Amino acid sequence: MNYHILKKDELDGFIKKLSKKMKVVAPVAKGTGNFAFQEVKAASEIALQYIPTILPPKKYFMPQREKMLDFDVSGAKPVDKAVVEAEEIAVFGVHTCDLAGIQCLNMVFSERPRDYNYLRRKDKIFLIGLECNDYCDENASCALVSSHIPSGGYDLFFTDLGDRFIIHVNTQKAEELVEGMGLARASHADTAALEKVREHKRSAFKNEVGVDPRKLPEIFAKGVKSKVWEDVGRRCVSCGNCTNVCPSCYCFDMADTINLDMKTGSRNRTWDSCQVETFAAVAGGENFREERSDRQRHRFYRKFKYSVDKFYRFFCTGCGRCTRTCMADISLKETLTSLVKENV
Amino acid sequence: MTNVPITATKPKVAFFDFACCEGCQLQVANLGEALLDILGAIDVVEFREVMSEKWDKDYDVVIIEGSITDHHAEERIKKIRARSKVLIAYGACACIGGVNGMKNSFELDEIRQYVYGKDFKLFDSVKTRPIHQVVKVDYFVNGCPIYPPELVEVIKCALRGLPYTVPDNPVCVECKLNENVCMYDKGVSCLGPWTKGGCNSWCTSNGNICYGCRGEVKNPAKNAAAEVIGKYKLNADLIKNKFDMYNKCKEGDINGGK
Numbered sequence: 001m002n003y004h005i006l007k008k009d010e011l012d013g014f015i016k017k018l019s020k021k022m023k024v025v026a027p028v029a030k031g032t033g034n035f036a037f038q039e040v041k042a043a044s045e046i047a048l049q050y051i052p053t054i055l056p057p058k059k060y061f062m063p064q065r066e067k068m069l070d071f072d073v074s075g076a077k078p079v080d081k082a083v084v085e086a087e088e089i090a091v092f093g094v095h096t097c098d099l100a101g102i103q104c105l106n107m108v109f110s111e112r113p114r115d116y117n118y119l120r121r122k123d124k125i126f127l128i129g130l131e132c133n134d135y136c137d138e139n140a141s142c143a144l145v146s147s148h149i150p151s152g153g154y155d156l157f158f159t160d161l162g163d164r165f166i167i168h169v170n171t172q173k174a175e176e177l178v179e180g181m182g183l184a185r186a187s188h189a190d191t192a193a194l195e196k197v198r199e200h201k202r203s204a205f206k207n208e209v210g211v212d213p214r215k216l217p218e219i220f221a222k223g224v225k226s227k228v229w230e231d232v233g234r235r236c237v238s239c240g241n242c243t244n245v246c247p248s249c250y251c252f253d254m255a256d257t258i259n260l261d262m263k264t265g266s267r268n269r270t271w272d273s274c275q276v277e278t279f280a281a282v283a284g285g286e287n288f289r290e291e292r293s294d295r296q297r298h299r300f301y302r303k304f305k306y307s308v309d310k311f312y313r314f315f316c317t318g319c320g321r322c323t324r325t326c327m328a329d330i331s332l333k334e335t336l337t338s339l340v341k342e343n344v
Numbered sequence: 345m346t347n348v349p350i351t352a353t354k355p356k357v358a359f360f361d362f363a364c365c366e367g368c369q370l371q372v373a374n375l376g377e378a379l380l381d382i383l384g385a386i387d388v389v390e391f392r393e394v395m396s397e398k399w400d401k402d403y404d405v406v407i408i409e410g411s412i413t414d415h416h417a418e419e420r421i422k423k424i425r426a427r428s429k430v431l432i433a434y435g436a437c438a439c440i441g442g443v444n445g446m447k448n449s450f451e452l453d454e455i456r457q458y459v460y461g462k463d464f465k466l467f468d469s470v471k472t473r474p475i476h477q478v479v480k481v482d483y484f485v486n487g488c489p490i491y492p493p494e495l496v497e498v499i500k501c502a503l504r505g506l507p508y509t510v511p512d513n514p515v516c517v518e519c520k521l522n523e524n525v526c527m528y529d530k531g532v533s534c535l536g537p538w539t540k541g542g543c544n545s546w547c548t549s550n551g552n553i554c555y556g557c558r559g560e561v562k563n564p565a566k567n568a569a570a571e572v573i574g575k576y577k578l579n580a581d582l583i584k585n586k587f588d589m590y591n592k593c594k595e596g597d598i599n600g601g602k
Contacts, residue, residue: 034525055523064521237537237568238561239516258500260381271521276513277563292565325520327528327537328571 002169003186003194004178006158011165012043015092017181022088022126025060027053037091046093048160051136052319056098056247057091058105060125062118065270068254074263083266084117090126097140097319099129099154100147101247107311108250126173129157133197134204139320141333143205144213147317149198161193208333211340213314220305222343224297232335233293235328240273242322242330243299248307248315249273274298300335355404355503358390360424362410362417363444363472367489368435369393369409375492382499403428405502411437411444411593412478414468425479430502433475434495436488440559441593443488444472448592474593480600484510488557488590491543511542512562515554519545527553533578535586538564557590 006014018024019041026046027035035050037057055064071080094102109118129150132142142148150157155174158165166186169175186194211219243249253272258265272279275295280288289295307315316332323331359369373394375382389399406428412418425431436442447455448471456464475481483502485495501508515536519526522545527534535556536548547554573580 030525032525032529032531034529036523054525055520059523234567235571237514237516237565237572238563239514239520239537241516241520244517244520257497258504260378260385260496260500262385262500262503273513273517276517277561278512325526327516327526327575328565328568329575 002175003191004167004169004183005186005190006165006167006183008163008165014181015040015043015046018090018092018177021177022090024090024092025057026092030054040092048093048130050093052095052097052140052321052324054325055245056101056319056321057094057127058098058101058247058250060089060091061102061105061121062109062250062252062271065268066117068117068267068269070264070266071256072264073258080267082116084120086117086121086124088124088126090128092128093130093158094127094154095130095132095136095319096150097142097147097317098247099127099150099152100145100317101319102127103153104248104307104311104313104315104317105250106153107313126177127154127156129154131157131159131197133160133201137320137324139323139331139333140318141208141316141320141336142318144208144211144336145314145316145318146213148201148205159194159197161190161197164190166190166194208318209336209340211336211344215344216304216314216336217308219340219343220301223339226339226342228335228338228342229293229297231338232296232330233291235330236275236292236296237326237328238275238277238292238295239327240275241325241327243273243275244271245321245325247317247319247321248303251279274302296330300339304336354385354387356389356399356401357386357405357407358399358403358428359388359392359407360390360409361392362408362421362438362475363413364410364435364437364442366393366409371489371492372495375496378492378496382496385503386499405430405432405499407432407434408438408475408481409435411441412470412473412475413444413447414470416468418470418478421475421479430482431475431479432483432485432498432502433481434485434490434498436486436557436559436590438475439481439484439486440590441472441474442557442590445592446589447472448595449588471595472593476599476601477593477596478601483508486510486540486558487543487546488555491546493544494542511540513541514561515539515541515543515545515548515558517541518543519548519554521545522549524548528572528576531576533576533583533586535583537568537572538587555589556587560587560591 015024024040025037026040027050028038028045029047030036035047035053037053040046067083069080069082071078109115155171157168169178251272252269254269256267289298303316304314406424433439437444456469460467483498485498498508518541519536532553534553536554538560539554539556540558540561
């Protein structure tokens, strides 16, 4: 195992050195208990203790609005050129729930036909994880889906050991970086301290819904007509907040726009949400998920059933964002608990 | 300085205003570089705020600001409609009645008397209506004022003969994409959850609440309103009053009038 050590007072130097190589983004406090990933130049700007950011770091992998191609229709034959706007970015301080979210997206966008815009951007992103030694708040359900413990998907991974960070080096690129910065190798005492953190976590993090997660797909299979969906549907605003903030939601809409010269233009994609009324509307006026209850149910099935059938993993990473952002107080944990009660 | 020659292929476009503050026209004048591009694509033949020329033939496109608040306006908009191939309503007053609609909260004669005094009968006035409740509207550009990039999109659609669909998602969608801290988290009530987006959360991205100037989404979440009001301990009347500022012209809301 390849572990290095960074003293806390050396974090600023680390960030500054890193930001000379590439743009560094990290969680920053935005007030009223909200945080967001944004560019930082010094460690003092970073919120090391933070609850999941408003938007997950997926925004660097698949930006909210993204140009896909430029076109020109002035000639006899239309001409187009693909566009990938990607820059080297280091994302610092990514919690394990969000690393899990990126692992989900990697699977989705690597499927054929591959999404080169996503994959090219991913190649340029240097991911630095940061362990949660304790729960961020009561909305998280990371232990249910086992995303509270790191399981790859990063270049470097930081764990707070009090006066220092122990850093797991997971990639060649990361190895070169820490070697270049001359970070000391971790001692036995350091790895023992890390083991102590993990031991504490095993007792501090408890399955938040109290159901064997392996039973969830079966429970969902039984719960299609559950009253739970009517209840959440009745309260739903259809604002799309829950999906926009979800680290594993990836739906998008694509549209062409022409410039005022009426000759050139571009094709752009924007995040879309299955929760908004128009999402499943098709030509002729039919809407496959007209009711809010249908749309909410769809969201939960995309996290706990369909993704298991297709990718063999939950697409809920337990970050708790959908619950925190819901103005109508729809809670993922409560919804799951009610569904489980009805269908075990 | 020589004027750019008017080519026959350039569509004849006219701007007109009814009951409004002319703020949307100001937004057009403020478009900057995009305005030059627009002027390259169209031929503006009437625009009271910026030119004195008039046009006596038919219009390819008319862009209408303001709402209909008296009989004279009603006759005038009907005449304009008869002379235009395409009609774009822009701004909250033209699209949903806007702040002029607050008049509809009162008995007409009562409010006339309040405004004009004892001789109020000398001053013509009818219930406020947005343009589409009087004549057919082909394109809507919502907002108070309009969001300039949306007007440009709509003009492009009109010039190409394509439909423009007003987004029917709550403002929250764009607000979240812009990663703003939710106004409700800040302890202020915002109309974003029930208001049509398309403005790129212009107000909330700049620290203000959403005032609902683009009108309600087609299917606003009625039950959810109670949940939201409960969660954040809000005053339901205050929210209703905020809605009434822009949204008082929903009666007989059929495009093209009766």
